[in-house]
Amino acid sequence: MSTFIQTVIVGLRLGSVYALIALGYTMVYGIIRLINFAHGDFIMVGGYTIIFTVPLALALGLPAWAAVLAAIAVCALVGMGTEIIAYRPVRKKGTNMSALITAIAMSLFLENLAQAIPAIGPNPKVADQMFTAGGFRIGSVTFEYTTVITIVISAVIMVVLYMFTQKTRLGRAMRCVSEDKAAATLMGINVNHTIILTFAIGSALAAVAALMYMAQYPRIYTTLGSDLGIKAFVSAVLGGIGIIPGAVLGGFVVGLFESFTTSYISSSLSDAVVFLILIVVLLLKPAGIMGKNVGEKV
Amino acid sequence: MxxxxxxxxxxxxxxxxxxxxxxxxxxxxxxGGAGSFKLVLVPSLWQCCYLILLAASLNLVLGFLGQLSLGHCGFMAIGAYTAALLSLACERAGVFTDKSGAVYILIIFACILAAGLLAAVTGLLVGIPALRLKGDYLAIITLGFGMIIVNVINNLPFCGQDGLAQGSAAASLYKTGLGFGSKAKVTYLWIALLVTVLCVTLMFMFVRSKYGRAIRAIRDDEIAASASGINVSSYKVLTFTYSAFFAGVAGALYACATSSLSTASFAFTNAGILNSTFVVVMVVLGGMGSLTGSIVAAVIMFFVNYQIANGSWVAALPPFLNGVFKYPMLVYAVVLIVVIIFRPRGIFGTYEFSLINLAGDIRRARVRRAEAKAERKEAKAHA
The missing domain is CATH 1.20.5 (Single alpha-helices involved in coiled-coils or other helix-helix interfaces)
Incomplete structure (x- = not known):
């Protein structure tokens, strides 16, 4: 029984990291209908920023996790830069396909650029301890502080984000643009600014996800982004891409499945299982768990 | 007429x-016996052959059908392992001993065919669920497939180390019945050339047939195509399967050209040039919707990559650029973005090079250029 509960907790912890990343995918997909393959690499950017700014944070007398503030800023800038330099020109001229290929190219570019920068290089880097070590026990189940903090912070961020999109003017503008760009323009919404804002928020979430990930696995490497990103993307599709609560649900489903596969079957099969679920869900309910089937306009 | x-x-x-x-x-x-012919030109030709097949077969899906597939090297992996293990089985069964003779040539062709067929069957199994959905799902599912297949091959005991009954689960297969040395590569080069010409011909026949017209209609407007009585999903699956077949054949040629197989070579991206992303780069560069463009792009990209890896001029570059060239995928990513932004149709667009139409094409291009020039002049005069 205690193994079971422990597995559930690990699943929730993994799931909350996936959910944070999936939110970034789903927000961008919702607004410009593009799978932002580079989103995974924003996590990598955030991770390295944290590693390089932790000494600075410690020197200022702040806790190590304060480095995430710098990471959030850097990631938001990288996200906005990607949109302005690469995605917008292609979106204006090209088809959906060329935008998708640009996204893949952007992802490759970030990954390989990181490897080519001498300070980063292809070898993994080890991160410092992010949160206080230790934990507490309830019965025979151990709750690590890191796990608790990860789950709580993710939950808070998700609620805040949901409130933002539902209640504020900017959030309403975002939903408006994702529904109909032309109508949004007519209502006086600056579509380009809204898209850039979406990229900034999504990338900032990737930075937080990087912190959560490093608190658990203090090792970071340049292809980390694609590994995490693909699973997070699967989460977004599972929940119904473009739907914010769907991404959260999908993240937890993928996290739980992964943790159960790892502890009850085999850790080397967890990737295959994740994709198997994706294929099954897409066959049974192509729009995702929370998605609605929308008829196609002619 | x-x-x-x-x-x-x-x-x-x-x-x-x-x-x-x-x-x-x-x-x-x-x-044939001389150094650089045997050691540089012939191995390069082998590589070009399978790169051409990979690029041209992906172009069927990417350029003619308009669907993005990111796991093309997964099918190549299936082809390569099929050919390697089948030939190894024949060798262990004693069908051939010294890798020569008519029986051996027959076995090579059988391996190539089997590799293609198994890849096609896998393509069918992946394509049926993936292609029933509209949108970008094929990209994700094929990406996942490319990762899963590497995962599965790593875990299959007969696909690692010494192979078959003597093997154990590992990322590399060291024993194959093919794996030509440089002398055998010269001897059997005609097989690679013949197979490549044959496969490219088959692909040309496909895109010029009524099936080719149908899939181009699907690419241009799916709804209109299905309203005109084209069964969209079955044509999609057909094209995907057909494309997987040639990727499998390319894999078999790869198995002939290398002495050991490693799953790392078939990943989504890696440090070398053999990965699914590189194939996409070749297709986009050559022109989505032009088989001859893919062929030209495959040769160009091979040459560029060879120069980056081996050229003496790279060492003479300033250290910063030199460091960049250690990561060729960085260069290709930039090339891909620049091509997509400034010339989204690639080098050839949808133009197909053909010998018999060459004179006419050149004449027409000249007329068009003259017309464009006259138009510009007129516009200037008006302004």
Whole structure:
């Protein structure tokens, strides 16, 4: 029984990291209908920023996790830069396909650029301890502080984000643009600014996800982004891409499945299982768990 | 009249291919034993052959059908492992001993065919669920497939180390019945060339047939195509399967050209050039919707990559650029973005190079350029 509960907790912890990343995918997909393959690499950017700014944070007398503030800023800038330099020109001229290929190219570019920068290089880097070590026990189940903090912070961020999109003017503008760009323009919404804002928020979430990930696995490497990103993307599709609560649900489903596969079957099969679920869900309910089937306009 | 021209075209192409081949055989006879011919040119040709097949077969899906597939090297992996293990089984069963003779050649062809067929069956299994969905799902599912297949091969005991009954689960397979050395590569080069020409011909026949017209209609407007009575999903699955077949054949040629197989070579991206992303780069560069463009792009990209890896001029560059060239995928990512932004149709667009139409094409291009020039002049005069 205690193994079971422990597995559930690990699943929730993994799931909350996936959910944070999936939110970034789903927000961008919702607004410009593009799978932002580079989103995974924003996590990598955030991770390295944290590693390089932790000494600075410690020197200022702040806790190590304060480095995430710098990471959030850097990631938001990288996200906005990607949109302005690469995605917008292609979106204006090209088809959906060329935008998708640009996204893949952007992802490759970030990954390989990181490897080519001498300070980063292809070898993994080890991160410092992010949160206080230790934990507490309830019965025979151990709750690590890191796990608790990860789950709580993710939950808070998700609620805040949901409130933002539902209640504020900017959030309403975002939903408006994702529904109909032309109508949004007519209502006086600056579509380009809204898209850039979406990229900034999504990338900032990737930075937080990087912190959560490093608190658990203090090792970071340049292809980390694609590994995490693909699973997070699967989460977004599972929940119904473009739907914010769907991404959260999908993240937890993928996290739980992964943790159960790892502890009850085999850790080397967890990737295959994740994709198997994706294929099954897409066959049974192509729009995702929370998605609605929308008829196609002619 | 039109049939007459087609027949002339086929005749002309056949003659040119035969002449080129004869010329090449003469060259082989003259220089076959010499160093750089045997050690550089022939292995390069082998590589070009499977890169051409990979690029052209992905173009069927990416350029003609308009769907993004990111796991093309997964099918190549299936082909490569099938060919390697099948030939190894024949060798262990004692069908051939010294990798020569008529029986061996027969086995090579059987391996190539089996590799293609197994890849096609896998393509069918992946394509049926993936292609029933609209949108970008094929990209994700094929990406996942590319990762899963590497995962599965790593875990299969007969696909690792010494292979078959003597094998154990590992990322590399060291024993294959193919894996030509540099001498065998010269001897059997005609097989690679023949298979490549044959496969490219089959792909041309496909895109020019009624199936090719149907899939181009799907690419341009799916709803209109299905309203005109085209069964969209079955045509999609057909094209995907057909494309997977040739990726499998490319894999078999790869198995012939390398002494050991490693799953890392078939990943989504890696440090070398053999990965699914590189194939996408070749197709986009050559032009989505032009098979001849893919062929040209495959040769160009091979050459560029060879130069980056081996060229003496790279060492002479300033250290910063030199460091960049250690990561060729960085260069290709930039190339891909620049091509997509400034020339989204690639080098060839949808133009197909053909010998019999060459004179006409050049004439038409010249007329078009003159017209464009006149138009610009007129616009300037008005302004």
């Amino acid at each position: 039109k049939n007459n021209k087609t027949a002339q075209g086929i005749l002309l192409n056949t003659i040119v291919i035969v002449v080129l081949f004869a010329l090449f055989q003469a060259l082989t006879a003259a220089f």
